[in-house]
Amino acid sequence: MLNSWGEDIDINTTINTLNGVSKSSSSTSINTSTSTNSASTAKNGDTRSSKSSTKSLANSAKLVTKPVSSTSSFFGKFTGGGGGSSNSSNNSHNSSTGTNQASGSGSGSLTTTTTNSSEDTREGNDNLTIQKINASIGSIKGEDIKWDFWKLLRFSNPDKELLKFIRARKWDPNRSSIALTRTTKWKAYDHNVNQIIMDGEYYVFKNEMTGVMQNLTLRKAVILGHDLNDRPVIVVRPKLHSTAQQTHEELEKYVLLVVEELQLFFKEKTTTATLLFDLTGFSLSNMDYTAVKFIITVFEAHYPECLATMIIHNAPWLFTPIWKVVKAWLDPVVAAKVNFSYSLKDLNKFIPTEQLPKYLGGELDYDLDRYTPPDGTYDIHLNDKEKRTILLDQWRVLIAEFIKITKEWILSENQSENKKLWLQKYDLSQKLRAKYIEMDPYLRTRSSYDIDGLLVLE
Incomplete structure (x- = not known):
């Protein structure tokens, strides 16, 4: 199939690659393409608070608990698992990490028995959440929306980007999941935002x-x-x-x-x-x-x-x-x-x-009324498909590794191991940013800001 960057991509091969490097334990399924909260931005910061927040969010989203039919279906879609909408009362759980089946369930259907009323309430909230998520995603395939998510991130830190949604929804994981899903669809399908920025100002005038x-x-x-x-x-x-x-x-x-x-x-x-x-x-x-x-x-x-x-x-x-x-x-x-x-x-x-x-009244010597439309002259790398393909493949490998380390980080209960994995996540986020910046000239037409020297990705 052809991706939104104009490159031929074998989705199945890519998803299989991700599956191979991101398998979790057979008893636990983690179905998110990134961790959802890394509150500290300093490399050597205390990870305990971010770890606690992530654990809380993961628990509410059924990421680090026994398999259940709830919000985890959303994360299965989001990481390239099941496609299309699912019935929330009898969800199939086919994520990129494989199919998990609870005891007594068949055909991938997941069930769980709860005795605590608060767990029942949470389960009900999760079921309502997945219904809303399915309604917003509709028949969009999981692997498609997964890659849309990563492409829309560009060089942003995955943790920080998700943290924006969590903060905006008052730290409610269900509301955050719904908001993130709707935004991904809104950007990728309703308004084709990725194409708008890749085509840029040049496309407008052309x-x-x-x-x-x-x-x-x-x-x-x-x-x-x-x-x-x-x-x-x-x-x-x-x-x-x-x-x-x-x-x-x-x-x-x-x-x-x-x-x-x-x-x-x-x-x-x-x-x-x-x-x-x-x-x-x-x-x-x-x-x-x-x-x-x-x-x-x-x-x-x-x-x-x-x-x-x-x-x-x-x-x-x-x-x-x-x-x-x-x-x-x-x-x-x-x-x-x-x-x-x-x-x-x-x-x-x-x-x-x-x-x-x-x-x-300022000192900035810049004529706001002067504008020269880009004419494509500076887009010297856009036709280098071979280089673009190499860079995209390298970028996907980094994404797969980031997902793998994120899952290990969420599962880890040892504080020393937590910090070690968190630092690995940080290092990978830096590599992802650097790789995207390297790819940018092969993906996006140069804007007037690039040409004037006002915009330098860093």
Whole structure:
């Protein structure tokens, strides 16, 4: 079959390879493609708290307990196991690590007997969770959504990315599982986000996507500079916006292209951004509630914990009633991140003067209105299919090893062994990041940020 990066890939061979390197014990099944929580980001940090959190999440998701028919079906799908939807009352458990059968069950059907009422409640919650997950995934094959998950990660740390969903869902493993599943489907199938970022700005102009072209040319949103915590800043200028400039579909493509380009600016220890809405010159004709609702959906539901701070600068008096409406749509956690500014001094509380463009009183010598569309000239590696295939194979091997070590880490009860395995996981996450960065020129067209030297993956 052909993957979304334009490469021929033998899925069965790849899945078999993963099966071979990631078998767990016959009595225990781990069905997740990554660990779900590595709270510490320092290599030599104390792993006890992250271990405890992961154990808690794993237990709730039936990852490290006797086989049951519940949330584990989701992880079986997610790691390339069973395909299609399943009946939650009689789930088959065919994960990438093989088929586990509880005593007395047949045909892979899993059953468990619980005597504790809290376990019964948890089992009921898990069954409800798997129903919701199956409803959102539908007939999508497990191996397909598994690779979609890894491709959408790009060079992000798997643990940190999942931790964003866990935090956003208040540490509830069932809600986190549902949210992650829906987001993977939303990105990969409903909006084809991977194709949007791989094709990039060049594809927009090559195919004359008029509305998206106009948004890019007007430079309504520009990723420029860093805040006081070295986080990338997006400068948005609503005065340049009009609902008549594009269709809703074109607006969505533009927003997703900008957000996906933003992800490329993230570094290992910097995984959030500052959003600066400059309302200078804003009028009611610029207001687009449909666009605002979509942006809220993007950041709250599908890119959780991506926004560190939102600054609304130079808001005119007419924005007051608008803000009351918009604030009511926001999650209270997100609303608490909003700050209003009216001067350079106010902006300097978040962004240093040298990182602000001159038109805002800063020192950054950058013309926000200048835009040269990429013409493909810099995409010198995209046609090197042989090199791309080699790099993709190496990347898949690292993924398989990461899954294997993650499972061993979750199963381990020895503190010394825990730390040893966690450090191996950390090392593998670094290798995965480095390998993806090496692959990037063979997968993605160069953006205007790459060409201008503003974007350097690291």
